[in-house]
Amino acid sequence: MGSRWQMEKKHDPYYKKAKKEDYRSRASYKIKQLDKKFKLIKEGDTVVDLGAAPGGWSQVALEKVGEEGLVIGVDLNRIKPFPEENFHGIRGDFTTTEVQEKVMNLIGGKAKVVISDASPSLCGIKNIDQLRSIDLTNTVIGIADNILEPKGNLVMKVFQGPEYKDMLTRLKKKYRQVKTTKPPSSRKKSSEMYVVGLDFKPKKNKKSKD
Numbered sequence: 001m002g003s004r005w006q007m008e009k010k011h012d013p014y015y016k017k018a019k020k021e022d023y024r025s026r027a028s029y030k031i032k033q034l035d036k037k038f039k040l041i042k043e044g045d046t047v048v049d050l051g052a053a054p055g056g057w058s059q060v061a062l063e064k065v066g067e068e069g070l071v072i073g074v075d076l077n078r079i080k081p082f083p084e085e086n087f088h089g090i091r092g093d094f095t096t097t098e099v100q101e102k103v104m105n106l107i108g109g110k111a112k113v114v115i116s117d118a119s120p121s122l123c124g125i126k127n128i129d130q131l132r133s134i135d136l137t138n139t140v141i142g143i144a145d146n147i148l149e150p151k152g153n154l155v156m157k158v159f160q161g162p163e164y165k166d167m168l169t170r171l172k173k174k175y176r177q178v179k180t181t182k183p184p185s186s187r188k189k190s191s192e193m194y195v196v197g198l199d200f201k202p203k204k205n206k207k208s209k210d
């Protein structure tokens with residue numbers, strides 16, 4: 001007999017749709033729905049996908065950016081290559097400087113969109129899991145601070161916890177619009193939310209006095 005998830009997924013409409021439409025994961029529909037609502041990704045954009053395996057979000061990003069764009073996917077797990085030459089997969093931990101430098105080199109400095117569906121590995125102890133989740137969220141926000149072009153967009157998965165409100169307040173200082181949403185394809189019982197930052201306002205460098 002299969003696991004409960006195996007049984008559930010047989011009846012999951014997005015799982016079936018992904019199989020039928022040849023998407024790598026049911027999560028593809030989350031980024032499709034988020035993009036439809038917020039117009040995040042445009043043709044020709046450079047998109048960085050943090051926590052990308054098996055590649056469902058990158059696949060949608062590739063469709064959106066077309067041949068002129070670029071998609072970089074990063075994950076601890078291997079991302080099976082795409083036929084498109086404008087996709088680069090990096091296997092590694094995006095919280096490390098080494099991997100962040102690899103991303104910077106591939107994009108030549110700046111990206112138009114950062115997308116992240118990354119989930120920390122959970123141990124089941126609520127306080128620890130919440131801290132891991134906050135750390136990962138803060139890393140994604142920090143990477144976006146470093147690589148987003150002015151007016152760039154960010155979308156990331158977050159799990160609501162004690163620092164959720166503070167995180168939104170901080171984001172509102174960095175993006176002209178900040179929205180929180182749960183796309184229809186996100187399971188109702190999951191505590192995940194998606195935070196969207198539109199129109200990034202990079203910090204101006206203070207002029208040195210000498």
Ligand SMILES: C[S@@+](CC[C@H](N)C(=O)[O-])C[C@H]1O[C@@H](n2cnc3c(N)ncnc32)[C@H](O)[C@@H]1O
Pocket residue numbers: 024025027028050051052053054055056057058074075076077092093094095117118119120121136
């Ligand atoms: C829900 S999956 C992403 C699914 C993906 N959006 C898709 O549509 O196929 C979350 C991913 O985040 C990755 N992840 C979590 N922490 C990471 C880290 N520090 N560095 C790289 N990848 C990470 C996990 O390995 C996992 O593959």
